Amino acid sequence: MAKIIQKFISKEQKKQRPGYSMAPKYITVHNTANASKGANAEMHARYLLNGAGGRTVGWHFTVDDKEIYQHLPVNESGWHAGDGNGAGNRQSIGIEICENSDGNFEKAVANAQDLIEKLMRDHNIPKSNVVPHKKWTGKNCPHLLLGRWDSFIHGINPEKTVVVETQVSGVSSKKPTAPKAYTGNSIVDYLNSIGVSSTYGNRAKLAAQYGISGYAGTAAQNTQLLNAMRNGKPAPKPAAKKGDQKTSSIVDYLKSIGESSSFANRKKLATKYGIKNYSGTAAQNTQLLKKMRG
Ligand SMILES: [Zn+2]
Numbered sequence: 630m631a632k633i634i635q636k637f638i639s640k641e642q643k644k645q646r647p648g649y650s651m652a653p654k655y656i657t658v659h660n661t662a663n664a665s666k667g668a669n670a671e672m673h674a675r676y677l678l679n680g681a682g683g684r685t686v687g688w689h690f691t692v693d694d695k696e697i698y699q700h701l702p703v704n705e706s707g708w709h710a711g712d713g714n715g716a717g718n719r720q721s722i723g724i725e726i727c728e729n730s731d732g733n734f735e736k737a738v739a740n741a742q743d744l745i746e747k748l749m750r751d752h753n754i755p756k757s758n759v760v761p762h763k764k765w766t767g768k769n770c771p772h773l774l775l776g777r778w779d780s781f782i783h784g785i786n787p788e789k790t791v792v793v794e795t796q797v798s799g800v801s802s803k804k805p806t807a808p809k810a811y812t813g814n815s816i817v818d819y820l821n822s823i824g825v826s827s828t829y830g831n832r833a834k835l836a837a838q839y840g841i842s843g844y845a846g847t848a849a850q851n852t853q854l855l856n857a858m859r860n861g862k863p864a865p866k867p868a869a870k871k872g873d874q875k876t877s878s879i880v881d882y883l884k885s886i887g888e889s890s891s892f893a894n895r896k897k898l899a900t901k902y903g904i905k906n907y908s909g910t911a912a913q914n915t916q917l918l919k920k921m922r923g
Contacts, residue, residue, distance in 0.1 A: 630740065638677050644686075652704070653703055657727045688708075690724045700878070709762075715765060879915075895907065895909065896909075899913065904920070
C-alpha cells in the first residue's frame, strides 16, 4: 500500500486538534471536493499544519494516488463529520480522498481502500461501520463515491492483504491468506511474499536452519538461502568449474565451463574482472583467461 507519512498537527492548534481521546468505532470517508491541480495529500497536510485558515476542522488521513498523510493520531478525535460531539466526530477516523485533476482518482480510491483495510484490522472495525460522511449529516460527501458506494465497500476486504509481520524471532506461524507466487531473485521480496520477516536477524536465523554457515548477508548467501527455502532443503554447493586448463583460447575456455563465449558476454565478464574498455584484443583475452582461472 501507499506509504503513510505522519505529520501530526501541533497540539497547540486546538481548532484543528481538539485533543479528545477516542477509541475509534467508525471510519468516515470524505472527498476533498477540491479538484484543483496540486490539491493532493501533501497540500492538505500543509493546509492543516498551517492552521486551516482559522477554521475548526481536522481529520486523520488524506489519501491521494501516491501517498497517505496522517494528520492526527487515531486515538484522538477530529472535526470532520459535521455532527458536533456526535459519533461522527468523536468516534470515527476521518479519511479524505483527493480528487485533484492532476492525480489519478481511481488510484487514490484504491489506496484509501488499502488504508481502510489496515484500520479495520488494527481497530477491529466491522465493514458496516465504514460509512460515508453523508451518514452523519446528510451532506453530499464523498460526492464522487456516493453513487457507487456499494462497489466501493465491496472492494474492501481486510482479509485479502498478505500479512507482513515484523517478527524478530523465528519464522512467523501466520500463513498469508493470499500468498503471491513470487518468482524473482530477491530473498527480501520472497520472504515478504510469504509473510516472513526479512530483517537481517531473521535471515541469519533462517540461514542457520538451512545449513548456511557464517551468514553475513552477501548476495551469494542470499541466493543460496532463497534456493534452499524454495526447495525446502539446503542448496547444493555449486560445483567448482575448473574447465579446460590447457587452452590458451578464452573462447574454448568459456565453452569448457559452459559459459557463452560471445563478445557481449566476454565484455560483461571483462568488466566483472576489472578489465576496462574491453574490445576483444588478444592481450585482453589472455588477461581475462588468466583472471578467470584465478
Ligand atoms: Zn466530507
